[in-house]
Amino acid sequence: MPYKPTVVLSAIEEHHSDGVFTHTTVSRARAAMVRAVQAIYPLYFETMSRPPIEVSDLMARDGEKVTVLVHRHNNLFRTPQLIAVEGRIITTAKATPLGLIIKGHRNRGIALAPTELVDAVPGWGETAISALRARCEAVRALLPRETAPLTAGAISAIPDDTADAASCTTVLLTSTQLPYEDPVHGCLWLVSDRTPGSGEDILNGVLLAPPTSSLVSEHGSIYAGQLPPYTAHLPTAAALTYAEALDLAGAINGKDPSRGYLSALARLDAQL
Structure with a gap:
């Protein structure tokens, strides 16, 4: 199966009405929460003596396997999501300043813009994704429970x-x-x-x-x-x-x- 990034936090909600058709909605309240988690994330880990991840921190990992947590809204509904993407760091003139070749591909990748990069952990697989998911849940838990x-x-x-x-x-x-x-x-x-x-x-x-x-x-x-x-x-x-x-x-x-x-x-x- 083609590789598919993991959605960690999203404002998009899917409702399976009859097992065949899927009704998709966007929760504006959850969108506010997703954006808040993105904003709070570096502040939270800064207070735990863990500096926020920077694009420059990944420059020395050219060719290495990493799983990055990115904030993106280039989906059908243009709504914010936090997504875990597995891939290999690439530092070339075409990747300004940094790129990620997506897992399972030789030349398909994404640019890692400083405004989109939230976090990164070494390696691929469920262990890496679970680590990023746990960090997001820790930040989400800082906000009042109900939106x-x-x-x-x-x-x-x-x-x-x-x-x-x-x-x-x-x-x-x-x-x-x-x-x-x-x-x-x-x-x-x-x-x-x-x-x-x-x-x-x-x-x-x-x-x-x-x-x-x-x-x-x-x-x-x-x-x-x-x-x-x-x-x-x-x-x-x-x-x-x-x-x-x-x-x-x-x-x-x-x-x-x-x-x-x-x-x-x-x-x-x-x-x-």
Whole structure:
């Protein structure tokens, strides 16, 4: 059989209705989670004294068997996936800066772009794939257990700004993008209240951003319509007071941003 890479984490869901036809859907909430895992992955292992993998780390392994974990969205649905691909490292002028000849092929390969490479382990087979799968599951476990689509009902359930918003009771997992910069995944909006508008509501609260860009974690507001389609509601996330949310933002902006961000995830995943 032709070699097929292993999908480790995906937003694509397949439903076998009658054993013949397969109904495929894309979960926007899972897409937000997949992107968050990609963003959090290097931060998590950085705090465990294991530096994030870089393309330069693989340059010395020319011709060696490796299994790489890559973040890709070049599928039919253009939705994010984390995929384990077995192959041999190739460093030639045609592979800029690095390539992978896919297992079972002599000249079919993929480029390993720094923005797509998540991790790599030596060798092929189930042992290598299981190691990458276990690492992904460890990062996924940092996020609150349940993800749900962000619906109009969830937004309307947020108290309006006429109330005394002392708590952040709605947590959103999303992406944020500054002008002329790439999107930053794994952002958390801790929403305290909303300002009703004639066109769309404004959500007020505290933004927690992973320390991978120039984004600052701070209090702020965003139009509900400006949230990207791949935004998830985290219904099981612990409710925080507004002061606690600001403290988490301050820790992310402090001396150890990675630990500050991971500590914020742990606080949100506390049992209600």
